[in-house]
Amino acid sequence: MKFKVNGVEVFASTGGRPFDKKKPLIIFVHGSGLTHMTWVLQTRYFAFHGYSVLALDMPGHGLSGGESLKTIEDMANWISDVIDAVGYKEASLVGHSQGCLVILECAFRFPKKIKTLSLMGGAGAIPMNPELLSLAENDDPKAVDLMMDWAHGPAGHFGGHPVPGLYHINTGGMLAKSRTIKNTLGIDFRACDNYKNGFKAAKEIKIPTLSILANGDKMCPVKEGKKLADLIDGSKVEIIDNCGHMMLLEEADKVLNVLKKFILTYFPIKKN
Amino acid sequence: MTDKKKKSTDPKTYKFDTLSLHAGYQPHKNAGSRQVPIYQTTSYLFDDVDHAAALFNLERGGHIYSRISNPTVAVLEERVAALEGGTAALATSSGMSAIFLTIMTLCEAGDHLVVSSQLYGGTVNLFRLTLPKFGVKCTFVKPRDTEGFKKAIQKNTKGIFGELVGNPGNEIMNMPEIAKIAHNAGVPLIIDATYQTPYLCKPIDHGADIVVHSLTKWMAGHGSSMAGILVEGGKFDWMQNDKFPTMTKPYEGYHGLSFAEEFGPTAFTMKARAEGMRDFGPCLSPQNAWNVLQGIETLSVRMQKHCSNAEKMVEYLLSHESVAWVSHPSVPDHPDHDLAKKLLPHGKGSMIAFGIKGGKEAGEAFINNVKLASHLANVGDTRTLVIHPASSTHSQMDEATLKFAGLSQDMIRLSVGIEDFDDIRNDFETGFRAARRPRLVSNQ
Numbered sequence: 001m002k003f004k005v006n007g008v009e010v011f012a013s014t015g016g017r018p019f020d021k022k023k024p025l026i027i028f029v030h031g032s033g034l035t036h037m038t039w040v041l042q043t044r045y046f047a048f049h050g051y052s053v054l055a056l057d058m059p060g061h062g063l064s065g066g067e068s069l070k071t072i073e074d075m076a077n078w079i080s081d082v083i084d085a086v087g088y089k090e091a092s093l094v095g096h097s098q099g100c101l102v103i104l105e106c107a108f109r110f111p112k113k114i115k116t117l118s119l120m121g122g123a124g125a126i127p128m129n130p131e132l133l134s135l136a137e138n139d140d141p142k143a144v145d146l147m148m149d150w151a152h153g154p155a156g157h158f159g160g161h162p163v164p165g166l167y168h169i170n171t172g173g174m175l176a177k178s179r180t181i182k183n184t185l186g187i188d189f190r191a192c193d194n195y196k197n198g199f200k201a202a203k204e205i206k207i208p209t210l211s212i213l214a215n216g217d218k219m220c221p222v223k224e225g226k227k228l229a230d231l232i233d234g235s236k237v238e239i240i241d242n243c244g245h246m247m248l249l250e251e252a253d254k255v256l257n258v259l260k261k262f263i264l265t266y267f268p269i270k271k272n
Numbered sequence: 273m274t275d276k277k278k279k280s281t282d283p284k285t286y287k288f289d290t291l292s293l294h295a296g297y298q299p300h301k302n303a304g305s306r307q308v309p310i311y312q313t314t315s316y317l318f319d320d321v322d323h324a325a326a327l328f329n330l331e332r333g334g335h336i337y338s339r340i341s342n343p344t345v346a347v348l349e350e351r352v353a354a355l356e357g358g359t360a361a362l363a364t365s366s367g368m369s370a371i372f373l374t375i376m377t378l379c380e381a382g383d384h385l386v387v388s389s390q391l392y393g394g395t396v397n398l399f400r401l402t403l404p405k406f407g408v409k410c411t412f413v414k415p416r417d418t419e420g421f422k423k424a425i426q427k428n429t430k431g432i433f434g435e436l437v438g439n440p441g442n443e444i445m446n447m448p449e450i451a452k453i454a455h456n457a458g459v460p461l462i463i464d465a466t467y468q469t470p471y472l473c474k475p476i477d478h479g480a481d482i483v484v485h486s487l488t489k490w491m492a493g494h495g496s497s498m499a500g501i502l503v504e505g506g507k508f509d510w511m512q513n514d515k516f517p518t519m520t521k522p523y524e525g526y527h528g529l530s531f532a533e534e535f536g537p538t539a540f541t542m543k544a545r546a547e548g549m550r551d552f553g554p555c556l557s558p559q560n561a562w563n564v565l566q567g568i569e570t571l572s573v574r575m576q577k578h579c580s581n582a583e584k585m586v587e588y589l590l591s592h593e594s595v596a597w598v599s600h601p602s603v604p605d606h607p608d609h610d611l612a613k614k615l616l617p618h619g620k621g622s623m624i625a626f627g628i629k630g631g632k633e634a635g636e637a638f639i640n641n642v643k644l645a646s647h648l649a650n651v652g653d654t655r656t657l658v659i660h661p662a663s664s665t666h667s668q669m670d671e672a673t674l675k676f677a678g679l680s681q682d683m684i685r686l687s688v689g690i691e692d693f694d695d696i697r698n699d700f701e702t703g704f705r706a707a708r709r710p711r712l713v714s715n716q
Contacts, residue, residue: 016329016529037536044331044534063511063533131281142283149283157286160298162333164341165349165545166538167295169285171359174506174537242300253332 002063005078005085011063012036012054012082015047019054024269025088027079028055031097031121032192033136033147033176033185035062038096041162041252042259050269056082061184062175068187072098072195076105083113092267094118094259096248097220098192101126104228108201116266117209118259121217121245123224124198124231128189136189139182147185148173153216153244162252172246202231208266209235212247212258219245236262288355288471292571296350310562311343330526330546340549344558348565352491352501355470355568356483359506360541362549363499363561367466367486368394369554370500371433374462374484376552377544379430380518381407386424386431388415388445390438390678393665395464399433400673414678415443416607422453429457430515435464436475436615439651440625440661440685441678442599444608447615451479458513466490466652467621471575476505478615482540489652490622493567493574497560502544506537519543525550574654577690579619584693585686589626594634594704596627596682622688623651632681634707635660639684641706644691644699656689656696 001019002011013036026046028039036043036055047053058075060068069075079102083091092115093103100122107114135143148169149157161168176185209232213225222239229235238258243250286294297308316335318324326332335341345363353361364370375398379385387399389412399410413420415438432454434445447463454461460481465473469490475483485491487499510519510532519539522528526546531539549555567574582600589598601612601620612620628634638658639647645656649665659665662674662681669679689696 011533013534016527016534018528035536037534040534041331041333044329045326048325048329048331062536129281135281142281145283145285146281149285155298155300158294158298159296159350159354160301161350163538163542164333164335164343164346165353165362165541166333166360167350167353167358170353170357171506171537174359178536242298253334256332 003085005081008059008066009064010059010082011057013039013043015043015053015055017047017053019086020052021087023050023052024267025052025054025083025086025091026263026267027082027091027093028053029079029093029095029099029102030056030058030061031099032188033061033144033181034172035175035178037062037175038172038248042094042248042256045256045260046263054082054086060187061179068184070187070191072101072105072191073197075102075191076109079103079106080110080113089113090115092116092118092263094120095122096120097122097245098126098188101192101195101198104198104201104205105195107207108197108204111204111206114207116207116263117205118212118262119209119225119228120212120248120255121214121220121225122211122228123220124202124228125195126192126220128193133189133193137182137186139180139186141177141181143181143185144173144176147176150218151245153214153242153250155216155242156244156246156250161249168246168249172249198228199231202228205232208262210258210262211235211237212240212255213237214240214243214245214247214251216242216244217247289572291351291354293569295354296347308344308347308562308565310558312558314338330529338558339553339555340545342555342558342561345556345561348556348561349501351565351568352470352485352487353503356503357470357474357476357505358483358503360538361501361503362541362544363487363501363556365500365554365556366498367464367484367488367500368398370484370486370502371395371398371464373544373548373552373554374482374502375403375408377540377548378460378516379408382428383408383430384426384428385410385433386421386429387412388434388438389413390415390441390443391435391464392439393661393669396669396673415445418446418449418453421450425453425457429459431459431462433462433464435467436473437467437601437621437623438678439467440623440665440683442601442606442623442625443678444601444611444615446611447475447478447480454481455479458515460508467623468616469571469575471572472579472616472618472621476503476507481505481508487564488650490575490578491568491571492564493571493652493654494563495650495653495655497563499556499560499564502541504538504541508540510539574690575619578622578688581690581693581696582620582622582624582688585624585688585696588697588700589624592704594629594707596629599625624686624688625683626686627680627682628684628707630707632662635682635684636663638703638707642699642703644695645703651685651687653687654690656691657687659685661685
């Protein structure tokens, strides 16, 4: 669906079901340079099981208008604005990669609004490889190719997409190339590289938090994810085997299963 | 550059030959089976009611019924998508069903297509006679008439279709320019690249949005199995205009799903599968999918041999006294020779058309007297194949349509195999001798 946040049009997938303000809200925040489509194998389940879902295209990304936000802090504020714009007082947040930094900062800034955090391939800081950052900021498609290489685990490089007929690496690459690389990936990578508040924010988080990590993740390795999780009070950690940073596609079913268990436990649908 | 000298920023994603062997398959998810298993089954157990509903609602990936998808077929689909540089693929029971499914996914009654006139005879008949029965009309344009494609675009045009190298005349479409024409009109370019395989050309890299193949031919390569596939490039923006409401608007058949919004770069394939395989059902058998996978494992090796034998054959035919003309993109005076160098840098393919002196009678004598080359209605076998199109593949065309399709009565279509070239040449010598004195030999 399309709606406006601060006067700018935003697109969000509602998971194939009409957006219903009576249902609890889960917001999905994508990673650097990507779009709402990375969440297709998680969002539809919740949309068909009693939740309202918004898989956002961040400003300047995918089908959303506006320009890309330049800092993680601005993105965190914007997520809060999204919650206001759709008429909710609270939401559960799910993030992937850069999206983890965004929802972590959002929960730090707006603790009363955020009910749970689910961090996929998250870390307290995501310093960028200088060469990769430079390629992205210079609009070089090689930045996307590299990201797809590093973001997929050894098994994911062969394929084996859970949806018959889809090929991981080319699909992810096409998403990341759908808008001008320097205006999406370039700005996002710089925002990640500049963000320094992750560990401080983590210490202040008091809501149920799940870290989903992948043992083949080269971009946010398990040890970095655990370092962050250790700082969050009562945080849970699930490790997914045989996949890399793109766990939400490479092992979509396993990721959905742990996410489902966590959200149904800590952000359940209220029965009348 | 050696591996040691590679920069840390060189992507290490797998390359063509490796993908030919491995893409789409993970042994650890299949009992460690090194070879792709043949899932000879119609249907798949659901874990529980919730799991069943999730599969039907496209909430999770997975298999329901082998008309819609099958694990063996899915490996083939992913492998071809990987080789073509596409985002997704959908395999079908034949190349013709891949074309039909593509058009049915794209068009509705009242729509229009711009189509190259140089196509396989069956494809011509689909566009000329069958699709109009469904309310889809076509305008045919000669493949070299690039400007003609632009002029033929109408308000209700939904796509441009062509074979990159036309069958059987070897005329080449200027794919990059025709892609621009299609995209300026807000419609996709669909390319049948059966003759090339992704080893010789990846149409998506040159602007095509959807690639179709008869996998029966060089991809499978051994003349054993029928199969087809459509591959999606993932770049086409279905939401840029209001031409494709069934891609962009809520679809009643899946709880109001908008394929373009939900699946973006794989939307076309998702719709073709969810709607087309459900409603038309031209599914590929897992055994045939496996046979094609065997062929693809050696695709690059076979294509190199096909192309080198074809080049020798061109040289032989050009200097032969019984040959009136030779059409192959490798011939310097072929009208599309320069374009072929650009689009087909790894080889110009193994399809040759030539005219035999003595016309139809000589052609028939040639065909009747070659022994190694097989006379049949196929191309892209490992074995050398010959046919006289005017009396076989294109025989359902009248004289005017034959002429428009660039065919002549003296034309012989040759699909060069990977036998020892000396043996093919000796066989052709026998055929040419017979063609020079047709009555004498045919009476023997």
